[in-house]
Amino acid sequence: MVIGAQGHMASRGTIGILGAGRVGTAIARLAIAAGYRVKIATSKPAADNALIIEIVTPGAEAVDVAEAADSDLVLLAVPLHKYKTVNAEALAGAVVMDAMNYWSVTDGDIADFEIDDRSSSEVVAAHLNESRVVKSFNHIGYHEMEPDASTPGSTGRRALAIASDDTEAKARVAAFIDALGFDPVDAGDLAAGRAFEPGTDIFNGRFSADELSLKLHASLVTA
Amino acid sequence: MELGMYSFGDTQRNTDGSLRSTAEAIQNLFEAIKHADASGLDYFGVGEHHTATMPASSPGAMIAAAAAATTQIKLGSAASIIGTDDPVRIFQQFATADAISGGGRVEITAGRGSSVETFPLFGYSLEEYDDLYAQKLDLLMAINNADTELVTWSGTVRPALDDLAVVPRPASGKLPIWLATGGNASSSARAGQLGLPVSYGIIGGAPHRFAPLAELYRRSGAAAGHAPESLRIAVGALGFVAPTKKEALDRFYPGWHNLNVEMGRLRGWPAPDKRAYLEQADAPGAYYVGSPDEVAERIVHLHGYLGHMRHFLQMDLGGTPQDQLLESITLLATEVKPRVQRLMAQK
Numbered sequence: 001m002v003i004g005a006q007g008h009m010a011s012r013g014t015i016g017i018l019g020a021g022r023v024g025t026a027i028a029r030l031a032i033a034a035g036y037r038v039k040i041a042t043s044k045p046a047a048d049n050a051l052i053i054e055i056v057t058p059g060a061e062a063v064d065v066a067e068a069a070d071s072d073l074v075l076l077a078v079p080l081h082k083y084k085t086v087n088a089e090a091l092a093g094a095v096v097m098d099a100m101n102y103w104s105v106t107d108g109d110i111a112d113f114e115i116d117d118r119s120s121s122e123v124v125a126a127h128l129n130e131s132r133v134v135k136s137f138n139h140i141g142y143h144e145m146e147p148d149a150s151t152p153g154s155t156g157r158r159a160l161a162i163a164s165d166d167t168e169a170k171a172r173v174a175a176f177i178d179a180l181g182f183d184p185v186d187a188g189d190l191a192a193g194r195a196f197e198p199g200t201d202i203f204n205g206r207f208s209a210d211e212l213s214l215k216l217h218a219s220l221v222t223a
Numbered sequence: 224m225e226l227g228m229y230s231f232g233d234t235q236r237n238t239d240g241s242l243r244s245t246a247e248a249i250q251n252l253f254e255a256i257k258h259a260d261a262s263g264l265d266y267f268g269v270g271e272h273h274t275a276t277m278p279a280s281s282p283g284a285m286i287a288a289a290a291a292a293t294t295q296i297k298l299g300s301a302a303s304i305i306g307t308d309d310p311v312r313i314f315q316q317f318a319t320a321d322a323i324s325g326g327g328r329v330e331i332t333a334g335r336g337s338s339v340e341t342f343p344l345f346g347y348s349l350e351e352y353d354d355l356y357a358q359k360l361d362l363l364m365a366i367n368n369a370d371t372e373l374v375t376w377s378g379t380v381r382p383a384l385d386d387l388a389v390v391p392r393p394a395s396g397k398l399p400i401w402l403a404t405g406g407n408a409s410s411s412a413r414a415g416q417l418g419l420p421v422s423y424g425i426i427g428g429a430p431h432r433f434a435p436l437a438e439l440y441r442r443s444g445a446a447a448g449h450a451p452e453s454l455r456i457a458v459g460a461l462g463f464v465a466p467t468k469k470e471a472l473d474r475f476y477p478g479w480h481n482l483n484v485e486m487g488r489l490r491g492w493p494a495p496d497k498r499a500y501l502e503q504a505d506a507p508g509a510y511y512v513g514s515p516d517e518v519a520e521r522i523v524h525l526h527g528y529l530g531h532m533r534h535f536l537q538m539d540l541g542g543t544p545q546d547q548l549l550e551s552i553t554l555l556a557t558e559v560k561p562r563v564q565r566l567m568a569q570k
Binding site for chain 2: 020021022025042051052055056081103105106107108109110143147198199200201203204205
């Protein structure tokens with residue numbers, strides 16, 4: 001029996017969230033509002049998170065990592081320096097959305113992310129080598145997620161970029177992003193995610209789908 | 224409701240934009256604390272910050288000096304970055320300042336720090352970030368809660384203490400120790416479980432979104448058996464007071480702009496956007512910039528969500544002129560505070 005389990009299955013599907021920090025909980029609230037069943041796990045036992053989840057993300061369930069990993073989509077939102085503690089085996093085969101950033105000026109240098117110029121999500125994907133990793137949700141502030149979400153077709157609706165080597169996984173994440181309140185924009189393969197990492201215009205700004213597509217195109221031209 | 228301010232020190236700028244001395248910033252900070260005390264402000268928090276533009280790196284030294292030069296104001300750190308410092312030394316410095324203050328005016332606020340420059344500065348590894356914080360907080364509490372000066376503690380991030388004396392003891396037995404957090408839910412739960420008062424640093428977004436965290440804090444504390452009156456909340460935010468809203472906006476903006484240019488250079492941000500400033504400076508934004516009426520109303524409005532007992536503002540950044548800072552302090556103490564008390568009494 002999971003803690004806080006709902007008596008019904010939400011129709012949209014199940015989202016597993018690893019990490020109950022500010023990013024994980026903001027996306028959890030949006031997903032619950034959009035009709036998803038949300039399961040949250042951290043490195044602590046589920047019971048230790050029950051009160052946090054009851055109050056901060058009402059409607060979500062506190063579960064262990066294995067159960068969160070066994071969801072239709074999994075959001076990875078733990079401090080990046082802990083990425084190697086994430087259980088790759090539990091996430092084998094899962095569509096994993098990587099919302100993390102390597103931002104050394106605020107978080108300090110992490111050796112794994114300094115050795116080459118791969119995007120941080122490529123380094124994460126090398127660890128989660130049996131998962132279908134999609135980079136997204138990293139270029140919006142946690143405090144902007146709920147105020148900026150809007151219904152499809154809203155004027156100036158904010159867009160979020162997605163990058164992955166897995167086309168089908170990307171399509172599923174695109175549908176999730178749209179349901180949460182943003183226009184998804186395909187940036188290309190996982191390596192293309194560099195175009196919306198810290199220090200880029202996309203990371204620093206707020207853009208509609210048209211604007212974001214132009215920015216992504218410009219970064220491809222200059223790359 | 225207690226009203227106060229906090230500062231990381233604010234290095235002044237020449238007309239060409241170049242920085243004046245960090246020593247002058249410390250002298251200005253000392254003057255501001257004395258002025259806040261004389262004006263009737265309830266609380267002043269100092270540092271810890273380690274940059275050329277915000278040089279209040281040593282809260283213990285600053286507070287000891289301030290304790291000798293003030294009579295009524297409470298003095299604390301905002302916050303002490305305990306993961307990269309020695310809790311024994313922090314406690315000794317603050318207990319010393321407490322004795323100088325006459326007893327009962329000095330507090331420690333323990334935090335992780337919002338940036339990581341203390342790790343290379345003091346030779347710590349970021350990989351131990353969580354362990355350092357948790358264990359050193361545990362040690363700081365062990366010292367504070369000890370019945371005598373003799374302390375016994377062991378951990379992995381620091382040599383053990385085996386019945387060693389940590390002196391002086393605070394005049395009233397213990398120092399208030401607050402836990403600082405920027406809004407991570409597990410930090411609120413931890414503060415509640417430990418029964419420590421919590422200090423929220425709210426630097427962007429709508430402050431009332433912290434309401435669930437306040438509830439989490441209180442319920443975590445109650446579940447751990449702590450009395451409701453021991454579970455206190457403070458809020459630190461950016462703000463500035465002037466006779467009119469327009470003057471407040473105009474006086475605070477240049478420093479805000481300078482700070483954001485500096486941080487943008489480090490973090491790859493674009494030029495700061497004045498619209499974002501103006502948006503944050505109006506309800507329900509995070510900046511308490513305005514006339515005494517508006518600032519008082521917004522503090523009391525937030526109290527309806529958080530039930531906090533202290534609201535304190537960072538009013539000097541990016542080279543805020545000292546005379547304008549002192550006027551803002553005067554207005555906060557003599558104009559905002561009575562308005563807050565009146566509005567609270569009407570609730």
